[in-house]
Every structure is written in structure tokens, then in C-alpha cells.
Amino acid sequence: MNTMSAARASRAAAAPLPPMRAAALFGALAVLFLVLLGRSLDLQWLENDFLQDQGKARFSRELEIPAHRGRILDRFGEALAVSTPVKSLWTFPAKFEATAEQLSALARLLETTPRALQARLAADDDFAYLARQIPPEVADRAMALRIKGLNEQNEYRRFYPGGEVMAHVVGFTGDKDAGQEGIELAQQSWLGGIPGSRRVIIDRRGDAVEDIAAIRAPQAGRDLALSIDSRLQYLAFRELRNAVEQHHAHAGGLCILDVKTGEILALANWPTYNPNRRDKVERERMRNRALTDTFEPGSTMKPFTIATALEAGIVKPGTIIHTEAGTLTIGPNTIHDAHKAGPLTVEQVIQKSSNVGAAKIALQLPPQTLWNTFSEAGFGSPPRSGFPGEVSGRLRPAKTWKPIEQATMSYGHGLSVNLVQLARAYTIFADDGSLKPITLFKNDGNVVGRPVIKPETALEVRHMLELATGPGGTAPKAQIPGYRVAGKTGTARKLEGKQYVAKYVASFVGMAPASNPRLIVAVMIDQPSGAYYGGDVAGPVFSSVTGAALRMLGVPTDAPFDNVVPVGPEGAVEEET
Amino acid sequence: MTRINLLLLGVLVLCALSLVTSRHQARRLFVDLERERTLAHRYETEYGQLQLEQSTWGMPARIEKIARDNLRMQLPPSSRVAVVDTGPADAR
Numbered sequence: 001m002n003t004m005s006a007a008r009a010s011r012a013a014a015a016p017l018p019p020m021r022a023a024a025l026f027g028a029l030a031v032l033f034l035v036l037l038g039r040s041l042d043l044q045w046l047e048n049d050f051l052q053d054q055g056k057a058r059f060s061r062e063l064e065i066p067a068h069r070g071r072i073l074d075r076f077g078e079a080l081a082v083s084t085p086v087k088s089l090w091t092f093p094a095k096f097e098a099t100a101e102q103l104s105a106l107a108r109l110l111e112t113t114p115r116a117l118q119a120r121l122a123a124d125d126d127f128a129y130l131a132r133q134i135p136p137e138v139a140d141r142a143m144a145l146r147i148k149g150l151n152e153q154n155e156y157r158r159f160y161p162g163g164e165v166m167a168h169v170v171g172f173t174g175d176k177d178a179g180q181e182g183i184e185l186a187q188q189s190w191l192g193g194i195p196g197s198r199r200v201i202i203d204r205r206g207d208a209v210e211d212i213a214a215i216r217a218p219q220a221g222r223d224l225a226l227s228i229d230s231r232l233q234y235l236a237f238r239e240l241r242n243a244v245e246q247h248h249a250h251a252g253g254l255c256i257l258d259v260k261t262g263e264i265l266a267l268a269n270w271p272t273y274n275p276n277r278r279d280k281v282e283r284e285r286m287r288n289r290a291l292t293d294t295f296e297p298g299s300t301m302k303p304f305t306i307a308t309a310l311e312a313g314i315v316k317p318g319t320i321i322h323t324e325a326g327t328l329t330i331g332p333n334t335i336h337d338a339h340k341a342g343p344l345t346v347e348q349v350i351q352k353s354s355n356v357g358a359a360k361i362a363l364q365l366p367p368q369t370l371w372n373t374f375s376e377a378g379f380g381s382p383p384r385s386g387f388p389g390e391v392s393g394r395l396r397p398a399k400t401w402k403p404i405e406q407a408t409m410s411y412g413h414g415l416s417v418n419l420v421q422l423a424r425a426y427t428i429f430a431d432d433g434s435l436k437p438i439t440l441f442k443n444d445g446n447v448v449g450r451p452v453i454k455p456e457t458a459l460e461v462r463h464m465l466e467l468a469t470g471p472g473g474t475a476p477k478a479q480i481p482g483y484r485v486a487g488k489t490g491t492a493r494k495l496e497g498k499q500y501v502a503k504y505v506a507s508f509v510g511m512a513p514a515s516n517p518r519l520i521v522a523v524m525i526d527q528p529s530g531a532y533y534g535g536d537v538a539g540p541v542f543s544s545v546t547g548a549a550l551r552m553l554g555v556p557t558d559a560p561f562d563n564v565v566p567v568g569p570e571g572a573v574e575e576e577t
Numbered sequence: 578m579t580r581i582n583l584l585l586l587g588v589l590v591l592c593a594l595s596l597v598t599s600r601h602q603a604r605r606l607f608v609d610l611e612r613e614r615t616l617a618h619r620y621e622t623e624y625g626q627l628q629l630e631q632s633t634w635g636m637p638a639r640i641e642k643i644a645r646d647n648l649r650m651q652l653p654p655s656s657r658v659a660v661v662d663t664g665p666a667d668a669r
Contacts (some may be wrong), residue, residue, distance in 0.1 A: 066618070068625070079632040084625050161632035208611050209604040234637035481658070 060212055061202050067193030069156065069177050070221030072170055072184070074230045075263075075442050079161060080170050081184065083177060086157040087139035089130040089150060093121045096149040106150075109142050110134070133157045158184075162230070164272040165237045168288035169228060169387075169440065172275040181286060183226065183440065186388040193221035225442040227263035232256055232549050236266040240523070243541045244270045247528035253290035253419045254541065256549060257520040259427060259511065262436040262447045264385060264420070265519070265549075267291075291383070291390040294416035295505045295524065298492025299353045299474075299534070301374075301412030303429060303461050306350055308373040309361045310457045317347045317460050323356040330404045335359050350464040353474045353489060355411045362410030363403065370406065371398035376452045377425040378435055379417055386440045393417040412492060419507075423522035426509050429465065429486070430517040433458040462486045466514045471565045475508060475535035479564045480547040482557040484514035487542065489534030494527070503527050508538035512546050513558040521546045 043051065072081035089110075098106065100114075107114045110131045120128050130150070131142070139152050158173045160166065171182015178192065179185040196218030200208035236254045244252040256266040269289050273281040287293065309315045326340035337356050341348070349357030362370060374380070380395030394416045401409070408414045417425075420438070427436040427449065434449030453461075465486035469478045474489045487510020493500040507524045511517035523538040523545070531537055633639075644650040 068621075071625075071628075078635070079628045082625050082629045082632070084629060085622055159629050159633075161629060161636055163636070163638070165636070165638055203604075207608055210607055231637055234641075238638075238641070 059201055060199055061208075062197050062199050062215065063208065065196040065198060065218040067195045067218040067220045069158065069173070069193050070191040070223045072191070073223060073225045074228045074233075075225060075265075076230070077225070078230050080166050080226065080228075080230075081158055081160050083156045083158050085136060086133040086155050087136050088132045088134070088153045088155055089139060089142055090153060091121070091128055091130060091149050091151060092126060093123075093128050094126070096121055096147070098147045098150075102145050102147050105145055106130070106142055106147065109138055109145075160275040162233075163276060164274050165234050165268070166228070166230075167272050167275045168269045168286070168290075169226065169233075169267050170275070172278065182288065182387070183224070186386060187224055190224055191221045194219040227258075227261075227265060227440055227442050228267070229265045231552055233266040233268065235548050235552075236268040236545055237270075237272075239541050239545045240268045240270050243523075243525060243537065247525060247530060247537055249525045249529070249537075250527035251289055252526060253522075253524045254545065255290055255420050255423045255522045256545070257423045257427070257438060257522075259430040259436070259517050259520055260446045261443045262427070262438045262449075263443050264438060264440050267420070267440075288387065288389075289526075290419040290524075291385065291387050292418070294391055294393045294418050295507075295526070296415065296492045296495060297412040297417045297422055298490035298505065298507065299355075299358075299411055300422060300488050300490035300507055300509050301415070302350055302353065302358045302410065303465060303488055304373055304377055304425070305358050305362050305370065305410040306346060306464065307429070307453050307457055307461050308365060308370050309346075310460060311373070311453055312365060312369060314364050315346045315361060317345065317464065319346050320344070321346060321349055321354075321357045321360055323349075323354050323360070326356060328356045328359055328407070330359075330363075330407055333404045335407060347464045347467055350461075350488065351467040351470075351473045353468070358410040359407035362406055365406075367398035367401045367406055370409070371395070371401075373452065374409075374415070376435065376450070377428055378421055379415065379425060383418070383421045383424050383438060385420055385438050390420070391418055393421055412490060419522050419524050422507075422509055423520050426511060426520050426522070428452045429458050429461050430511045430520055431458070462511075462514060462517075465510070469510065469539075473535075474533070475510075475539040475542075476565060477535055478508060478510055478539035478542045480512060480543050480550070481564050482559055482561045483512045483547065483550055483555075484559045484563070485510055485512045485543075485546070486514040486517070487511065489539065491532060491534045504532040506532055506534040506537035508534050508542045510542050510546065512550060513555060515558040518553070518555050519546060519549060521549070 066085075069083040071079055071083075074080055103114045103117060107117055110117070117130060120130060131139070133155060143150065143152055156177045158177060160170060160172065162170065169182060171184040172180055173184050174180035179188040184191065196216045198215055199212045201210040201212060203209045236256055240252050240254045243249070252270045254266065254268045255264060257263070258265050267288070267290055269287075271285045273285040278286075306315075310317070315321075320343050322343050323337060323341055326337040328335040335355050337354050341352055341354060344352065344354055344357050346357075346361070348354070349361070374395055380392055382390045382392045384390075396415070405414050424436065424438050428434065431449070432451075432455040433453040434451045436447055436449040463486075465488055466484060467473055468489065469475045469485045469487055475487060478487055479485055487508055490505070490507035490509070492505045492507070494503040494505060495501075496503070505524060505526050506528055507522070509520065509522040511520045521542050523541045525537045525541070528537045
């Protein structure tokens with residue numbers, strides 16, 4: 001049977017094909033072949049890129065190499081700002097499906113109620129965060145609930161252990177870990193890390209098995225050491241806060257400067273805020289007033305006037321200045337002293353803070369000479385501490401000064417300064433008469449300043465400043481047991497619009513130990529109520545902060561320990577401006 | 578001639594096999610390296626967190642609060658402070 005059919009088939013095959021059928025068959029095959037060719041052209045040429053990418057996506061992957069933002073440290077390496085990874089949980093509410101148990105388990109993990117979660121999901125939005133910036137462990141446990149539609153996202157969060165004490169100096173970061181205020185903003189390029197990426201081959205489980213190429217090397221953020229000393233900063237902050245609260249003042253600032261290195265060891269402001277929880281903080285509280293606000297300094301300017309006169313050879317420390325009446329009339333204006341003192345030596349003009357005395361001395365000087373000293377002491381130009389947004393204060397050109405203005409400027413009215421600028425200016429009296437550059441960053445070794453006055457003049461003025469804190473001076477409350485102190489009070493009326501009003505800025509700038517100053521401390525209390533003299537309001541703050549700071553730093557004492565003269569019943573010499 | 582060819586074939590096969598094993602080994606080592614890297618990153622993160630913790634616990638503000646509230650410590654008023662003079666600074 002088989003052999004028969006095979007024979008029949010071979011006979012049929014041997015019969016010649018009709019030519020039409022052969023051509024049709026050939027044509028059909030040719031068309032199919034062309035289709036094949038076209039398809040292969042399509043794949044090889046037209047869709048090549050797409051297909052290559054698809055192929056790569058199946059065995060290789062681009063991984064991000066994270067780069068931390070650098071830490072901010074104090075001078076001893078104590079962390080002031082640290083970034084740590086956190087996670088956020090998010091979902092598309094439309095795609096979110098959770099059973100009642102899952103939802104309550106999630107709520108327990110996130111320390112909220114199922115109802116609150118429901119409310120977030122029900123909000124009229126395509127996208128909802130269920131939890132923001134939570135610890136990674138919590139997020140992992142939430143993801144382990146295997147809720148459909150729940151996603152996680154890696155983020156960094158910056159923490160500020162120093163809280164409100166350090167807030168103004170350190171500043172804070174905003175979205176995407178980028179600096180927004182303070183040092184965080186100023187040093188963004190130093191601190192900020194640039195994440196890298198690399199391409200790897202992955203296996204079935206999704207683990208990397210081989211590097212193909214490092215596409216971009218990560219650039220880690222660098223750590224930054226500030227000049228701030230955490231202990232002194234806290235001390236300054238605590239005393240400032242107490243003083244502001246005690247005197248029901250509007251605001252306050254305090255700056256501790258290391259005379260030898262020009263470093264800012266502490267910079268405290270009140271009011272303040274907590275940078276870790278700043279959702280509801282007014283901008284007002286975030287300002288670093290000590291650097292971004294100016295005030296009229298008042299009597300703290302007098303030493304610069306006297307130093308200029310001493311340099312010019314117009315007066316000597318013992319020269320008598322007649323301030324008998326306690327008033328001085330220039331044109332239509334009259335300058336007053338807070339109380340009449342009779343004839344005073346130049347030393348006593350500083351000691352008792354006589355406006356008339358300072359004005360009489362200033363009027364003997366050419367305006368330009370006075371301007372030069374003020375300008376070289378750094379008034380009218382920003383202090384360049386490395387902080388963003390610091391202001392320069394106002395010092396008008398000498399050509400525009402009228403005599404009355406020259407007189408008022410000699411005791412610190414008609415010009416404005418910020419607190420750090422004022423502290424820096426006092427470096428000319430603290431060492432050898434040169435103005436030291438200051439910095440907010442850790443500095444190794446001493447700095448050399450720009451000479452402003454002669455070392456002898458600096459010493460003479462320092463002696464006068466020491467008298468001001470002694471008996472008969474304006475600031476006996478600024479004395480410190482065991483250390484000699486030199487400093488000057490300021491009590492300036494505030495300018496509102498164009499009028500001086502009965503509101504005051506009480507200040508004190510001083511240095512200790514006076515025999516070889518190590519620290520300059522400037523204190524400013526804005527609008528105290530009740531007592532308002534610089535010696536009564538700012539002096540005690542200076543005393544407690546500087547005393548404790550010198551002891552912490554282990555600075556050798558330069559006076560017997562019973563050196564503090566108690567303030568008598570008649571009190572300190574009062575001053576205004 | 579045939580012998581040399583056979584020998585070379587044998588060498589070729591050996592080389593091919595050793596390539597496969599070394600490749601496999603390289604991947605395994607790479608996976609290990611990856612794991613260590615992940616671990617290193619985790620430790621780095623943890624170090625940051627610990628540092629943060631240390632800073633937070635060690636802030637002077639917190640220490641003072643505990644000293645005042647829990648331990649009932651207080652700063653002595655200046656009238657009750659006696660400073661002992663140990664002589665000039667150079668002698669120390």
C-alpha cells in the first residue's frame with residue numbers, strides 16, 4: 001500500500017508545473033522575502049536605538065551614588081548640622097487599596113489615626129503624602145505591610161542639634177537639602193554634595209554583578225568647621241535671653257570675639273527660633289540681628305573720637321576739657337550731658353561718658369581726619385565675617401558733615417553700625433592698634449591686622465576704658481572678679497522716622513583681661529523698659545558672660561580677686577548716648 | 578600536524594573554560610564588594626545619626642536643664658564664690 005502511493009506521488013511530481021503557478025509561487029515568496037528584509041531593516045536601522053535601550057534596560061541599570069551634604073561643626077568638632085537619610089511615604093489615592101487592618105496597622109506605625117490617614121487620602125489631589133521624612137526603619141515596616149499603591153521615596157533631612165541657640169549662625173536648608181539661610185546658604189558650594197551615578201549589570205534578583213562604566217563620580221559635601229565655641233555660645237545665649245526677659249526688651253544681640261585670632265567665638269541673638277521645627281516661625285525671628293541690623297551706637301563711639309584726637313596730638317589724656325554747664329550750643333542745637341560734671345580731663349570724658357566733652361574735642365578736628373579713623377576702624381563697610389547679608393552701616397562722607405553733625409557723631413549719633421562691626425572696631429584698642437580681620441570659620445593661628453592707630457594710643461585709650469568700668473565710671477557693673485576690664489557703655493535714643501524717641505538701645509563693648517586682652521564682648525539690648533542705661537542693662541551681661549568665658553578658656557587672671565568695687569548707693573554715673 | 582591541532586584545540590577549550598570560571602568568580606566577588614559597599618554606606622549613615630544623637634544629648638542647654646531640674650544644682654551667687662589664687666600664671 002505504501003509503495004503504491006509513493007509511486008503515484010512521484011509520477012505526479014514529475015509532471016511539468018503550469019508556468020502561471022510557478023510565477024505566482026515565486027512572486028509570493030519574493031514578497032514574503034521583501035517583507036522579511038523590510039522588517040530586518042526596520043529593526044536594524046529605524047528602531048535600533050529603542051531596541052538597544054530596551055535590551056540594556058533588561059540587564060543593566062543606572063544606580064545613583066548618594067553624596068551626603070557636609071556637616072557643620074563647631075571649633076571642637078561638635079556637630080551643629082547633620083544630614084541623615086529619611087523616607088517619605090506617598091501614594092496616588094486613586095490606586096491606594098488597603099484593608100481595614102492594614103490601614104490601622106499603618107496608622108499605628110505612623111502614630112496617627114486611620115481617620116487622619118483617610119482624610120489625607122480623601123483630599124482632592126492626585127498625589128498624597130502619607131508621611132514625610134520619617135525614620136527609614138519605620139518606613140521599611142510600613143512597606144512590609146504590603147499595601148497596594150503605597151510607595152516610598154528616599155530623602156535627606158538636616159538636623160540641628162544646637163536648636164535655637166545656634167539657629168542664626170548656622171541657618172537652615174530648604175527643599176532638596178539646599179542652603180537657604182545663614183552659613184548653610186553662604187557655604188552651599190562647599191557643603192553641598194553632588195550625587196554620582198554608575199551603570200551596572202544586574203542579575204535576576206536585581207543585584208549588581210558588574211560595573212559597565214562609572215558615569216559620574218559622586219562629589220561628597222565637605223565638612224565645615226566654624227569658629228563658634230558651643231559652650232561659649234550657650235553661655236552667651238543664656239545670659240542674653242535672661243537679660244532681654246528681665247528688662248522686657250524688644251531684642252538683643254551678643255558677640256564674643258577672640259582678639260588674637262579674629263574668630264567669632266559666639267554670636268547670639270534674641271528672639272530666636274528652632275530650625276528643626278520652623279513651619280510657623282515668622283521671618284522676623286530668623287534675622288541674625290547682630291549682623292543684618294544696624295543701630296546708632298551712641299557713646300561706644302567716643303573712644304574712636306578720643307583716639308583720633310590723641311593721634312592728631314590735639315589733646316593728651318590729662319588735658320582739661322571744660323564741660324561746666326553740661327551743655328554745648330552749636331547754632332540752633334544744644335548738646336546735653338546726662339548730668340553736670342564740671343571740668344573733666346580727657347580720661348574722665350570717657351570714664352563719665354560726657355557728650356559735651358567728646359563734642360568739644362571732635363570740633364577741634366578736621367572732619368576728614370575723624371572720618372578716616374572711623375572708616376579705618378571698619379565703620380561704613382561690612383565686617384566680612386563670611387555671613388550672607390551682613391550690612392555695612394552708615395557713615396556719610398566727611399564733606400557733607402555740618403558742625404552739629406560732627407559733634408553728634410563724636411558720641412555716636414548720625415551714623416549706624418551693626419554689633420559685630422562694633423566689636424571688630426574695638427580690636428584696634430585691644431592689641432597693637434590694628435584692625436583685625438574677623439571670621440566665622442575656624443582659624444589656625446593669630447592674624448595680623450591693618451594698623452589704624454599707634455600702639456601707644458591704643459594703650460592710652462584702653463586705660464581710659466578701664467576707668468569707665470571702675471569707681472566713678474559709667475559701668476561698674478561690668479567688672480569681673482579676678483580680671484581687669486576695659487569697656488564702654490552706650491545708651492542711644494532710637495531714631496523713628498526722623499525723630500529721636502524715648503526708646504533706647506543699651507549697649508556695652510568691652511575687653512578683658514585689660515592687661516593683655518583676649519576677648520572682646522559686645523552686648524546690645526534693644527528697647528529695654530525700666531532701666532535703660534548701658535551700664536545697668538548691658539554691663540551685667542558683659543560681666544557674667546566674659547567672666548565665665550575667661551574661666552572656661554583658662555585665661556590667667558590679672559587682678560586680685562577682691563578687685564570688684566561694689567556699686568555705691570549713689571550708683572553708677574549716668575549717661576545718655 | 579593533526580596532533581598539534583588537537584593539542585591547540587585542547588588548550589583553547591581549557592582557556593575558554595577558565596575564562597568562564599574567572600568571569601563567574603569576578604561577578605561573585607563583585608557582588609560581595611557591592612554588599613560591603615552597601616554596608617559601609619549604612620555604617621556611615623549610622624555614624625551620622627550617632628553623632629547627631631551625641632550632639633543632641635550633649636548640648637549645654639540640655640545639660641543645664643537636667644542639672645537644675647533633676648539634680649537640683651544651682652550656680653552659686655558671686656557672694657558665695659571664693660577664688661583661690663595659685664600664684665602667677667607662669668609659675669603654674
